[in-house]
Amino acid sequence: MEFDALMLSRIQFAFTVAFHIIFPAFTIGLASWLAALEFNWLRTGNPLYRNLFRFWVKVFAVSFGLGVVSGIVMSYQFGTNWSRYSEFTGNVLGPLIAYEVFTAFFLEAAFLGIMLFGWERVGDRLHFFATCMVALGTLLSAFWILSANSWMQTPAGYAIENGKAVPVDWFSIIFNPSFPYRYAHMVMGCYLTTAFAVAGMSAWMLLRHPHDAPEAKLAGSRRSMSMALWFATIFVPIQIVIGDLHGLGVLEYQPTKLAAIEGNWETQANMPLRLFAIPDEEAETNHYEIAIPKIGSWILTHAYDGVVPGLKDVPRDERPPVWPVFFSFRIMVAIGFAMLGIGLWSVYLRWKGTLFTNRTFLTATMIMTPSGFGAVLFGWFTAEIGRQPYVVYGLLRTADAVSPVSAGAVTASLATFVVVYAFVFGFGSYYLAKLLRRGPDPVEDIRGDDLGKKPKRPFSVPDEGLEGRPGHKPQPAE
């Protein structure tokens, strides 16, 4: 492996995009979650929901801010490090990115201010509208960026002129073959990420209090956890089905990626389902394979003797690195089934009436807090490494996409990003932990009408400094 500008740019892009995706994956779900909480508050007038909104909006604000600043980096990095890619794809993907800015970023940003700071100024209804617009903005943003990514996986609606892709049919470009499945799979993945984060954080808050703590103290965390787990119970199975449909698309449009996912070297009918193996790219075979006969073919083609393409169908320089794809996919699937298990377990405990008191379950749910992030990341590793050596599948190799920048410049920028992101992420996690330690406000402390008088400043309340005792007022300097 040579650490030239290409390799360094790849590492930098992988690092910055993996860091970035954590935050949208969380905030796409959180925005809708906040809209649901506020809707319930307006519908029922139960202050429990308002307190929950006020609590989770702080978590949202921290995550959203990190998502914005790490996202700006992405929108410039296409050019700074991948200018030949920009030249090749600009005619097609440029407008899609612009649509994301037009329709999503401005919408989110303008209404975010009102959602965070403006409740007192605009009243309940407009505030709820603002929350919904933020949620809509996150979904629109995902729409355009996933459309662009999907086009790079399954290009459609284009022609090649002067060595560049030019648009022919915008509908085919936007709704390219892998887009509908990818969008459904990713949005659902984001929702489940949020569901497990909310459930896990709530479980942690419940575990910190004894069973017999005042009801008012526990009600918020209980309601959050219960709502999140209902969502997970219903939608994890649906997500598994969407994932399966997405996989059928990969078989059709990106057979080499699929072969890497399956660790399948020879094109064959009756392909086994490989649960574990160590793929060996040199010898073009697997070691220590543990597999169930025929099931692989059945899952992919819905027939036991279905033919599944093998890696040896294409020359070595057309193949992606096999083991990262093979393992990333398995980790993602394993997390998905662990989520399914939590969902089923929660139904059983609800039936027994011990959902909030079974400490083994609460601990397991707490451990699952980052599970969605893991599934999203490993899913993307599968998708992005699996399409190598191409950046635009079949059209442009990653090696031909890089900018004419020096290895020294990229080394410096990569090192800076790593240090800065670690610093910022560290502090973000620290403040988030502080927020969680405090938890939602107890219900009994809230007067019926105080919301109008006490506007919420989710991340900027001077007298709610997180490092002090609750209610401790910092003294102004001088």
Add this chain to the structure above:
Amino acid sequence: MFGFGTEYEGLAFWLPLVWAGLIAVAVAMYVIVDGFDLGVGILFKSAHNENWRDRMMFSVAPIWDGNETWLILGGGGLFAVFHIAYAVLMPALYVPIIMMLIALIFRGVAFEFRFKAERSKFLWDNAFFFGSLVATFSQGVVLGAFVQGFANDGRQFTGGTWDFLTPFSMLTGISLIFGYGLLGATWCVMKTTGELEIWARRMAIRFLVGTILAMALVSAWVPFLERQIEARWFSWPNIAFLAPIPLITAYTAYRLFRDLEEGRHYRPFFLAIGLFLLGYLGLGVSLFPYNVPPNLTVWHTANTVNSQLFALIGFGIAMPMTFAYTAYAYYVFRGKVAEEIQGGGYGYH
């Protein structure tokens, strides 16, 4: 237009012009709106106490995110319609752009983290100040490098990593600090009261003097960077049309100075914007129709007609709405920030 782009016809001629205008507006929007909140950051360190800093930060907290979105529109817009310009400019400006991005990260998270912190608050005070300062300087450097021009083969950048680094680009970097500082100070005049407002007036005058000196220096330097620009300004009849630009600039600066002295609240901010727009206009006159100086025109770097048209439809539908709800967001947070940030309140009057 003006004898340029004559080899292009119909939409292939007009669309790049329309888009050049729209992106120029987007960049101007960015420079104005993020200019003042970066400017608030530049003044941040010299504010006398915690309460001042709180109020300064509060004055921009609900809107800074929307302001920064114009930067994405600038970058995204170039990629969207002038993809060759994007492909040439970004690698050429690698160092200042990465510097700017990193600085914006620190500054952006400072908004979120500062009020969460007590013992670590100084960290985010510094992150906000240095982030704003470095981001502004980097943008000024980008501007200077842009005016200087870039080595290219018509498709890709062919120069070196440090080509951007010249005395001229350092000057524009420092100039922009004065300029954004002026915008930030006049914003504070408009949005704050009492001692803080009086202090902001004093700072505004200092930054105004700096801005005027910087504009004079840059203006004196620019025409001689390249013969084309010199010829454009000083040939007849251009000079007759263009002479008013420096004259109006001088008058605006004078009016701004008087307004600050006379205790006006709103007009200084808008005059400062006017000053920026005049400088921007002067730059536009110097560079048009090149969006990759010295040799690539808006027509050369543009996407296909189909691609530009599709982007234009989206722009035409979405951007009027964007202007409307952005204006509404500003309207919601109108007025001056309260002096006492009490009860966790946002504390607008």
